[in-house]
Amino acid sequence: MPTRSAPPPGARGRGDACPGALRLHSAEDGSLARVRVPGGQLTAPQANALGLAAAELGDGNLEFTSRGNVQIRGLAANSGTELGARLHAADLLPSLAHDRVRNIVASPLSGLDGRGHLDVSAWAREVDALLCSSRDLVELSGRFLIGLDDGRGDIASLRADVTVIACPDGNARLRLADIDTAVSVPAAEASHLAVDAAAAFLEVRAELGSDAWRVAELPESAQLIVEKLGSKGKAAASAGDPVRPNPTPPQLGLVHGPEGRSFLSVQSRLGRVTAAQWGAITELAAGAAGSLRITPWRGIVVPHIRPSEAVAALSALDSAGFLTTAASPWAGATACTGRPGCARSLTDVRGDATAALSAAPPGVAGLPVHWSGCERRCGHPTGHHVDVVAAESTYRVGGFGGDNTQIPLDDIADAVASARRTP
Numbered sequence: 001m002p003t004r005s006a007p008p009p010g011a012r013g014r015g016d017a018c019p020g021a022l023r024l025h026s027a028e029d030g031s032l033a034r035v036r037v038p039g040g041q042l043t044a045p046q047a048n049a050l051g052l053a054a055a056e057l058g059d060g061n062l063e064f065t066s067r068g069n070v071q072i073r074g075l076a077a078n079s080g081t082e083l084g085a086r087l088h089a090a091d092l093l094p095s096l097a098h099d100r101v102r103n104i105v106a107s108p109l110s111g112l113d114g115r116g117h118l119d120v121s122a123w124a125r126e127v128d129a130l131l132c133s134s135r136d137l138v139e140l141s142g143r144f145l146i147g148l149d150d151g152r153g154d155i156a157s158l159r160a161d162v163t164v165i166a167c168p169d170g171n172a173r174l175r176l177a178d179i180d181t182a183v184s185v186p187a188a189e190a191s192h193l194a195v196d197a198a199a200a201f202l203e204v205r206a207e208l209g210s211d212a213w214r215v216a217e218l219p220e221s222a223q224l225i226v227e228k229l230g231s232k233g234k235a236a237a238s239a240g241d242p243v244r245p246n247p248t249p250p251q252l253g254l255v256h257g258p259e260g261r262s263f264l265s266v267q268s269r270l271g272r273v274t275a276a277q278w279g280a281i282t283e284l285a286a287g288a289a290g291s292l293r294i295t296p297w298r299g300i301v302v303p304h305i306r307p308s309e310a311v312a313a314l315s316a317l318d319s320a321g322f323l324t325t326a327a328s329p330w331a332g333a334t335a336c337t338g339r340p341g342c343a344r345s346l347t348d349v350r351g352d353a354t355a356a357l358s359a360a361p362p363g364v365a366g367l368p369v370h371w372s373g374c375e376r377r378c379g380h381p382t383g384h385h386v387d388v389v390a391a392e393s394t395y396r397v398g399g400f401g402g403d404n405t406q407i408p409l410d411d412i413a414d415a416v417a418s419a420r421r422t423p
Helices: 044-057 080-089 121-132 187-207 221-231 275-287 307-320 349-359 409-421
Strands: 025-027 030-035 041-043 062-064 070-075 104-106 146-149 162-166 171-176 179-186 253-256 262-267 291-294 299-302 333-335 369-372 386-390 394-399 404-408
Touching: 030 080, 041 044, 041 121, 044 062, 044 070, 044 080, 044 275, 044 291, 070 080, 104 121, 121 146, 121 187, 146 187, 162 187, 171 187, 171 221, 179 187, 179 221, 187 221, 253 307, 262 307, 275 291, 275 299, 275 307, 333 349, 349 369, 349 386, 349 409, 369 409, 386 409, 394 409, 404 409
Parallel strands: 104 146, 146 162, 333 369, 369 386
Antiparallel strands: 025 030, 030 070, 041 291, 062 070, 162 171, 171 179, 253 262, 262 299, 291 299, 386 394, 394 404
């Protein structure tokens, strides 16, 4: 009998079906579009265009992903052309070919709160432009992620495929998945380093005969990427210490930065906002710096609020239903779509999560918590968190990847609150 050859390393065996703004995903509640927002950065007109698209073409809501992207649900199956035209007109779709590969996250408070080694918001725009100008990089998976960290470690904690981190010596250091490398370049070349590393991944993948989507799926790929960068003279060795990942989301509320600057940081409830909520924050952004930032923690930052208007603005957002303080059980809570939007879900997980969080005792929530309607755990955060997964008639509660305890629905609020307080 002939021996069966081993599959190539990191073999997926299927194409990447990740949705985009043009490739819609068919869900139980209609079609879904995922709009990439590089670095989470939106101008007020772009934010307004997203809100109008959700209200006029979708179900009226916007969803935020763990990569700072935006989803529109409830779309008609034939709405892709009109949606694409609207997004293109708002400069939210600069390249049709690169729609799904524009996955870029950046430190959301960079340049605002006085922390970090430099403002990396410009890096996000530069990386996006470089991605869209490369014919080769259209081969990246829609799940491949590029992270830009200003040195505080927040984005490094997300384990992006390629992360470039600002260093105190004026350089930028490369991290691949969860592996620190000794590769660095001057900060002015950071955007090129990120894109070069992504291109090197594609070369390594091809040489290994793999169809892997992510760096972590290829054995020893990090070292091979480093070697490839070095052989092309695109990086130099760094003697600095690597940054320590710090999985801390932005502080909620009114935050004061240097030179008398202020900004607002709020969080959506379970990663979803209504058209009215989105309109309120879009109007606020238009009257401030004319922009806003979506965070990978499903929050929104409005930069450069006038100090005389900040307290009233924060109160208005609180009244609109945004989370404005960490002293809320809703802070750090996320959930998958659940029923009726997802056929795989065993229950209306968002409804159950809403009931449990509404009944939770007041006080600082503690650990992040993610509610899932099935074992796939779509949208779960990285790092230590409380994992709540639907079973046939109960939920299992535990740490992600750890032991789970089955809890009846009637007792789930107290069980989740207790788990979140456990160190």
